[in-house]
Amino acid sequence: MIKKIKVGIVGLGRLGRVHAYNIAFNIPNAELIAVCSVIPEEVESVSKEWGIPYVYADFGEMIKNKELDAVAILSPSPFHTEHIEMALNAGLHVFVDKPLGINVEECKLSESAVARHPNQVFMIGFMRRYDSSYKYAKQLIDQGKIGKPFLIKLTSCDPEHTIEGAIRFGANSGGLFIDMTVHDIDLARWFLQDEVEEVYAIGGSFVHKEFDDYKDADNTLALMRFKNGGMAMFHSGRNAAHGYQVETEIIGPLGSLRIAAEPRKNLCTIFDQNGIVNECSQSFQERFNEAYLEEMKEFVRCIVTGEKPGITVHDGTMNTQVAFAATQAFHERRIVKL
Ligand SMILES: NC(=O)c1ccc[n+]([C@@H]2O[C@H](COP(=O)([O-])OP(=O)(O)OC[C@H]3O[C@@H](n4cnc5c(N)ncnc54)[C@H](O)[C@@H]3O)[C@@H](O)[C@H]2O)c1
Missing domain, CATH: 3.30.360.10 (Dihydrodipicolinate Reductase; domain 2)
Known part of the structure; x- marks a missing residue:
């Protein structure tokens, strides 16, 4: 049996829910095991309807979950830098949607966090x-x-x-x-x-x-x-x-x-x-329904194969x-x- 990559997601809003659904149901070698949002109704409905075992209101708590291999960051843009660094430090592979940060200083912080964790996959979502x-x-x-x-x-x-x-x-x-x-x-x-x-x-x-x-x-x-x-x-x-x-x-x-x-x-x-x-x-x-799925498949594929995604953290900065x-x-x- 193939090992499934266990993913947690932060942010279940307009786009977070799309990615969460794809991870849960449309990528055979991935499994959505944890969801995090500051809106309790969002985590409740997703966990009940889709049977997701772990729910969190706090990202720091979610990334302590030892079963996780990776996280998808779909929180609002001003949280991206902080969430990227926390997840990489916790040893997790990271997918973050655009933008990398809302200013260049933030992006540089993320670039150095990625450089400090060369064996973890980092991918930024420019789905087009x-x-x-x-x-x-x-x-x-x-x-x-x-x-x-x-x-x-x-x-x-x-x-x-x-x-x-x-x-x-x-x-x-x-x-x-x-x-x-x-x-x-x-x-x-x-x-x-x-x-x-x-x-x-x-x-x-x-x-x-x-x-x-x-x-x-x-x-x-x-x-x-x-x-x-x-x-x-x-x-x-x-x-x-x-x-x-x-x-x-x-x-x-x-x-x-x-x-x-x-x-x-x-x-x-x-x-x-x-x-x-x-x-x-x-x-x-x-x-871009198909593109959101394809980029998340690419993230999971890179985790499985150890390859690097074509789009880099530096693209996010630029x-x-x-x-x-x-x-x-x-x-x-x-x-x-x-
Ligand atoms: N690639 C695209 O086409 C595309 C489209 C839309 C949004 N986005 C990006 O996706 C990200 C999310 O956008 P959205 O439109 O889904 O936002 P949204 O406002 O609809 O949802 C934000 C989600 O984050 C959660 N959240 C907020 N603060 C949090 C915190 N501190 N800890 C944990 N959860 C928190 C909210 O509860 C909510 O679930 C943004 O960075 C945005 O730029 C990309």
Whole structure:
């Protein structure tokens, strides 16, 4: 019989529950044995409905559980650094969702914690790298299909219907660049295989003034130049009327690639009294369902084989650093050099 990797998870919110479900039911060689959240109803419902033996309100208590091999950290972003270090010190393999930290100092602390534990797997969740369309685009670029890409245009918008959650979550999100654009920054660095040299960014609270209270915005634009001359432009938003839109265009001398040029729910077109209708995906959970599973499978596979994940803790630092520079450019109305 195969040995199952025993995993505990902290955070059972919007994304934590998705990962918890995948670990519990969709990864044959993993087992969810412990859950932790500061919201008692969340741990109770998951433990009762899914039969999870150990429940905790305190992360420090959970990682004392000697049966654990690994933890998945899905707590709010400002807790990531602390939770990463605690888990690594307890001898556990660590998966943490993005961002690595909400500023570069935090990320550096995590980098040195990871360096002190070279025999434990550390993986950061930038799930788009595990989405089949993005993976395919990367393969095509690596094969030279469009030549060396020089421009990337990236859009990421949450739907208007989740705006209440976004406003509630906003105070702890680190801001739109660190919370949302960071995914696109990761993609641009991955596709261009290069690092950002300078950043300019603007934005505003055009519909939901609440974001002004956090010195944040409901829509932002960033423009970046990469060290080898590549360019990228980023639109991030919180209130797309039609649904959840993540779209990427990669342009090279021999052609271009577009991923999800229309953020369609699926390939079914409806012909009815409204005309010809293509429905739109409505949430990150729906659009990237497969990618969340694939990245967690990769984490477990690396624990079993002793291999290292393709995405590193340093990628986490670089992504936060660029997102932080964009935040600075937006606040200070200037070009920020890295
Ligand atoms: N990769 C993605 O597409 C994506 C999408 C959403 C969220 N995220 C990331 O996942 C993380 C969680 O986001 P979310 O939207 O699920 O948040 P959420 O607010 O919905 O849930 C947070 C969870 O953490 C728990 N929690 C809070 N403080 C805690 C503490 N001190 N100790 C233990 N548990 C604590 C809460 O009880 C809750 O269960 C964030 O870092 C976010 O950036 C990534």
